[in-house]
Amino acid sequence: MNERAPIVFVVDDDPSVRRSIKRLIGSVGLQVELFGSAQEFLLSKRPDAPSCLVLDIRLPGISGLDFQRKLTEADIQLPIVFITGHGDIPMTVRAMKAGAVEFLTKPFRDQDLLDAIHTALERDLARRQQQAEIATLRTRLNSLTRRERQVLPLVISGLLNKQIAAEIGISETTVKVHRGQLMRKMGADSLPELARMAERMEIPATKLNFRRE
């Protein structure tokens, strides 16, 4: 996949701590952007690239944990590496439960920060890839005809063509044609693969009320 260069956002109210972190992260060839407050970060225009957030948990105006929740609510899915002067256990637990990658106490070992950032970026990369794949699948899904779209859940629930034909009231031959088109358009080589794709797009398999009589 053709991804852009990853970028690390750093939010800390202390300028000299900010600069030192930038230097450190920059030294391993990563791009860094600095912010003095949560507000500043929210107002910035962030490039569309794999990225992560290095966030001081004590920020003027808003606590890092509240900020984390706010980001989740706004559907900004950035892996967060928390840094703090004195983290207590409840705070750490809360942050980690809310999906933080790491919780580092200042002053931290440089390697710990860099490792955490790499983990965070990998996580973001994976997420982005997944999202990209789903986006591709959705495009393919959108290319299906109404009939093909109707057949899909029945196919992945393991019904035979004959059963599908009976269910939607068309001929078995027509079902076979739809099924072939569907597999081709979705780029699936086998029924299990199609089922996995459907699952990723959260399309449920339809269990039918077939045994009607």
Place this chain on the structure above:
Amino acid sequence: MISGNAALTGSYDLPQVALSVLIAISASYAALDLAGRVTATRGRAQLTWLIGGSAAMGIGIWAMHYIGMLAFRLPVPAEYDWPTVLLSLLVGILCSAFALVVVSRRRMGLTYALIGSAMMGCGIAALHYIAMAAMRLPAECRFDFRLVALSVVLAVGFSFASLWLAFYFRDEPQNSAWRKLGSALVMGVATSAMHYTGMAAATFIPAAPALDQSHAVSISSLGTLGIAAATLQVLGLAVLSSLVDRRFDAQGLELALTETRLELAHVARIATMGELTASIAHEINQPLTAVVNNGNFALRQVASGAPNLEELREAIAEIVNDGTRASAVISRIRALLQKGAPDRVELDINEVIQEVTILVRHEATLSGISVRLDLAADLPRILGDRVQLQQVLINLVINGIEAMRTLTDRPRELLVKSAKNADAVLIQVQDSGKGLYPEQVGRIFEPFFTTKPQGIGMGLSISRSIIESHGGRLWTVPGSSGALFQFTLPTDGNSVS
């Protein structure tokens, strides 16, 4: 026994009798006063007071008796044997010393008082009769033993009363002067009563002088006045020096009070710093974090084999800056924790406000409070103690922060403002909390008054005394939204450049 000769009829010179009573009262007053000094002092000073005091008192008692005797006029010339006179004076002084020792004891039981007064009474009676024995006149002296016994009983009784009064008045503060005077009056009159009873016990029968006349001297009326004047002077001096000594003691007390106040302010500062530990740790940890990061960066650069020298230089320069910054925070805290004598220097109050803000800003951040500064430019300099003024500001700011911690219905904001105000600078600390209740406004500066669950209630009281010691005023303004505390500091007219 010579009989047939009629007894000599004597008469009393009333002014001299009055003088003797006056001296008795003065001596009693001095005794009460000196008893207090002997009790209050220790060691060498106590010994000095004891010796000086008993000399003054002894002379007083002795003079009273002689003037009382001289007031008794007989139709025959009376002379006095001076060695015997000196002996009676010595008895008087010893007797006084004994009395002072008794009353300056920590406790005085009834038995102790009885034994003391018996000895003292006998001493005074001895003085009286030795004095009478010093008389050289062409007459024989006979005593009515019932009256002699009565005079001894009176002497003992009077001693008991004196010891008791002296014991109870010795520690009384200055306002007891009237009571002391009253007791002195009672004691003086009692002493005189004893003396004149003793005189009445004696009957003089004309006879050839039987006693040794070689050391006899006659005393003129002028001599009497001299004795009286000298005695009153000695007693006056004793009381005066006791007064001066007391003043010095009071001064020492004031000094101790100032010392205690400083100590208290220091303890309060330490307590406040205790509340600020998170803030302080943060202020030191931030630069240290930067130092560690920059140090690691430098190590990585060097390890890479081809360091970017410009970047390396920048990182090292930052290490130096951050190290200096951490050290500045530490020295500021050290100054606040140290117990130093107040040091008045010319200073810019805005600078003090900014220094305090650095110490408390993290505390504010933890409580979700934004601190806003509105500092007037071109403020005149003030003369003050930097640490003490920081203490006042920290106190007011922390109070504001604590008042807003539970606030949910409006923004938590703390405003610190400085402004010029006639010949003073005005500093205001305003929070957006619930404010003070009217019943709190009147009491908020009282020691031990607190609205905080963990407060000891000394902060504002100490703050006020600090501001007042700077010639300023600290007060709260009711009616504003949130609590508003403000103080003034007089300026010396110079402007901050």
